Amino acid sequence: MIRTTCPYCGVGCGVIATPDGRGGATIKGDPDHPANRGRLCVKGTALGETIATAGRLTTPRIDGAEASWGTALDLIARRFSETIAEHGPDAVAFYVSGQLLTEDYYVANKLMKGFIGSANIDTNSRLCMASSVAGHRRAFGSDTVPGQYADLEEADLVVLVGSNLAWCHPVLFQRIMAAKATRPGLKIVVIDPRRTATCEGADLHLSLAPGADAHLFNLLLAHLPETGRIDPAFLRHLSGLPEALVAARTSTPAATDLEPADLDAFLRLWAETEKVVTVYSQGINQSETGTDKVNAILNCHLATGRIGRPGMGPFSVTGQPNAMGGREVGGLANMLACHLEIENPDHRAAVADFWAAPRIAEKPGLKAVDMFRAVEEGRVKALWVMHSNPAVTMPEADRVARAIAGCDFTVVSDLWAETDTARRAHVLLPATGWGEKSGTVTNSERCISRQRPFLAPPGQARPDWWALAQVAKRMGFSGFDWESPADIFAEYCALSGVAGGLGSDFDISGLEAADYDALPPTYWPQAAQKGGRFFGTGQFHTPDGKARMIPVTARLPDPVTPAHPYRLNTGRIRDQWHTMTRTGQSPRLAAHLGEPFLEIHPDDAAQLGFATADLAEVTNAHGRALLRVMISDRVAPSHPFAPMHWTGETAPSGRVDALVTATTDPVSGQPASKSAAVAIRRFEVRWHGFAITRSDLRPGCEYWAKAPIPGGWRAELAGTTPPEDWALWAENLLRLGPATLQVSDPSRGLYRFAFFEGDRLCAAIFIAPGPVALSRSHLVTQLGSTARSILAGQPEAARPDPGPTVCACLNVGMNTILRAIADQGLASVEAIGRALGAGTNCGSCRPELATLLSRFSSREAAQ
Structure with missing residues (x-):
């Protein structure tokens, strides 16, 4: 039995893994971990289904051919060294990930900023929480999350803004709902243009105009002095209140599109409830004005002194398992380790001295969008991508994919060779994954937890910190001679003590002598303030010790145009994670929503001539996607929603981030992922199909999306040109001989084929001129069965159809x-x-x- 930490969202749930001795493990929640107290969401529960090593990258590859680690590492070191010598340190870059452990992050940051001498290291966390970092630093003088999860249960009002907590952070949502069941007086307000699953638990849902969040919180800030809610005692800890109020009063209720009664109810509820927690996530951060939105929220808590005390405060919940650890260790291009500032010469000198660094970076490096633009333009000539898939996840993803393919030298460290990014690399390095790695992660409430290994790495897979250290030594650098992640953690803790001496909030030097293997979940600050909260006493990390209230002049996204009249919102679904390299292996997780879709309002659907399950073609100047139509009044007219999980491996035409425009917040550099202007039309096809098969498949038709099922795969298909011979087409697609059973009705365009090996079903395919009507939940259970009635597409009368x-x-x-x-x-x-x-x-x-x-x-x- 191994205690470890879930590798998904920033909740940081504790997990107990019990290996079965055959390469698998049973998984359950850790009742002793403070984040989840034994709870797990469906993704965490299914972790045991996603640790198979079949198909893993197990040896280094150079230009597609297997190579030894020594050969690969020598090549990386030589190419990076030659690039730096010829073009300077800013001609190389690392793009890292919230999937890295803190120890991996530390080594990457040390190598790039302290020895290569560039700050060109950024992380995919830039895409999810950079605006929160920037807002914290503007207001508090540091990237400090003030509160803890317990505040959600101690609050009398929880406001969820831009956060579908029920789907994206389910364990936190269940903690809130359990608290509400115990204390029915606890009120929940959800602020979101969409009516998400989170709204089911809300006392009030504010269907805000998309992008109007700063207007709403400006209205709240202006309302507070009118009702006597400004905290006079806390004012001495603040600067900028008059200026913030002047800016707030420029916002008008009309900008929110809210009913006056709903707006008034929210303003009164927030103002009159002292113990209020405002939880915010990607709906705030992923905006071209995300930092201002964050500060508009922080302003309200600062003005009322509702911060740093039990049951109150602003709370940014992160999207990745170690987004917070990456922030702490300086994984962002504009930060140094331990929350030190790269622009501060004293901070730079202290870090350089601690590392014995030959050339410390002296200025911020390229943030994610700018980094890949520099790759495209040839300014970055050597790139190392670690545990991320930017050819799918970056804004204008097609452009980024072309940039990576055109880079002089690209290294990718990953578990899988067949990702959109890995296919474009010159060198692939086989990395260890969850269950194999050893290190620490930090969750959204500043709790450091251990990820412990319980599986042997497949083949020659190695930890990322080791690969980085090996390259550093081959580049001629000293200071990378660690024997284990415990050694790295000890060095990191010691550096945090130096940072603490410079006034940083992040100081975990007291952990230096701790038993690393047995390290329990540990909050920082360790003993600085009772309960681990910050700012309750009014002490901030600015030069004068006061929090800064930031004047926010709110603005809405630029208007759409007649050519692109719809505003596309993107996000996650309940049972999938990022680009599905892990969750996409679980049939159980694929059963909920198995293909990319466009959720569109009935009025828009009627105008566009859509029926449910049609295909929509969504386009703009830099991208295109084909998505299954889901008609729903949960979204507002002209503001459809599409999830971002599908890739070239699972649905090549469903890569939604190809449509996201690379517009960024000017302060944080975070892309606006929820406001791309797009055109939508019905995609006319002449046939639709559904297939189940024991073998993997990659259809060549215009639209396809595949998902795992027990013993094989399912696939949705559609095309513009029917084949001349459907039976031959099916045989070629499924790589099988002639069908055992078939039904053909050419006059109606209906064809059904079943393939058996012996008496066992190994594949079936169903073709119709429109979306295929049959019981998918029944069919996906039939692989390997002897059912000769398979072509009916429905369960027998004695077996009721369970439905989706x-x-x-x-x-x-x-x-x-x-x-x-x-x-x-x-x-x-x-x-x-x-x-x-x-x-x-x-x-x-x-x-x-x-x-x-x-x-x-x-x-x-x-x-």
Whole structure:
């Protein structure tokens, strides 16, 4: 039994892994970890299904050919050294990741900033929390998260703004809902243009005009002195209140598009509730004015003194498992390690002296968008990408993919060779993954936890810190002779003591002598303030010790144009993570939403001539995507939503970040990922298909999306040109002989083929002129069966169709739930749980269960 930490979101849940001795493990939540107290979301619960090593990158590769580690490392060191010698240190760059452990991050940062002498190291965390970092630094003088998760349970009001917490941070959402069940007086407000799953638990949902968050919190700030809510005692700890109020009063209610009664209710509730926590996430950060939005929120908490005390404060929740650790260690291009400032000569000198660095970086480096623009323009000539897939995830992803392919020399460290980015690398390095790595991560509430190994790395996979240190030594640098991650952590702790002496908030030097292997979850500051909260006493990290209130002149996104009249919102779905290299291996996680989609308002759908399950072509000047249409009033008219998880491996035409424009916040450099202007039209196809197969497949048709199922794969297909011979086409697609069973109706465009090996089904494919109507939840269970009735596409009468999966933990389908509601008179989510188990494990599906209950009740009332 190994205690470790989940590798997904920034909640940082504790996990207990029990290896089975055959390369697998059973997974459960750690009841002793303070972040989750035994809870896990469905992704965490399914971790044991995602640790298979089949298909892993297990040896280094140079230009596609296997090579030894020595040969690969020598080549990397030589090419980086030659590039630096000829073009200077700023001609090389590292693009790292919140998937790295803190020890990996530390080595990468030390090598680039202290020895190569450039700050061209940035992280994919730039895409999710850089605006929060910038807002914190402007207001507090440091990138300090003031509060802790316990504040969510101690608050009397929790405001969730730009955060679909129920899907993106489910364990935190369940902690809030459990607190509300215990204290019904706890109020929850959700501020989001979309009606997300999080809204099911809300007392008030404000469907704000997209991008109007700063206007709303400016209105709140202006409201506070009018109602006597400014804290006079806390004013002595602040500067800039008069200027912030002048700017706030330029915002008007009209900018929010809210009903006056809803706006007034929110202003009164926030102003009159002392213990209020404002949780914000990507809906705030991923904006061209994200930093101003963050400061508009911070202004309200500072003006009222509602910060750093139990049950109150602003709270940025991060999207990645070690986004916070990357911030602490200086993984961003504009920071030094331990929250020291790269622009500060005293800070630079202290770090350079500690590292015995030959040439410390003297200025901020290239932030993510600028970095790949420099790659495109040839200014960056050698690039090392670690545990990230920027050819899919960066804004204007097609342009970034071309830039990577055109770079003089690209290294990629990853678990997999077949990603959109890895396919474009000159050198591939096989890295260790979760369950194999040893190190630390820091979650959103500043809790440092250990990730401990419980599996042997496959083949020649090696830790990232080791590969970096080996390259550093081959480049002629000293100071990289660690034997283990414990050695790196000890050095990092010692450096944090130097930083603490310079006034940094980040000082964990007391951990230096700790037993690294047995390190329990540990908060910082360790003993500086009771409870680990910051700023409750009014002491900030600015030169004068006062918090700065920032004047925010709010503005909305630029108007759309007639050529691109829709504003595309992007984000995550419940059961998938980033680009699915891990979650995409689990059939259970793929069962909920198995292909890329465009959620569009009924009015827009009617105007565009869409029916449910049609295909939409979404375009703008730099990208194109084909997405399955989902018609829903959860989104506002003209503001459709699309998830960002699909890649060239799983749905080549569904790469949504190709549409995201590389517009960035001028302070933070974070891209605006939720406001791309796009055109939408119906994509006309002449046939649709659905396939299940034991073998992997890559169809050549215009649209396809695949997902794992037990024992194989499922795929949705569509094309503009039917083949002359459907039977031959199916054989070639599935790489099988003639179909064992087939049904053909050319006059109606219907074709169905089943392939058996012996008496066992190994593949089936269904073709129709429109979206194929059949029971997918039934068919995906039939691989390997002897069912000769497979081409009916439906279960036999004695076997009810469970319908699309709602509860992925216990595999409970929509039809099963609706039948139980009707037959057993179930009237609550709790009753559904008692009858079917749905919603009783991780709880992520509880909002959907509530929606099904509501729809059933409405239908019954209408009859």
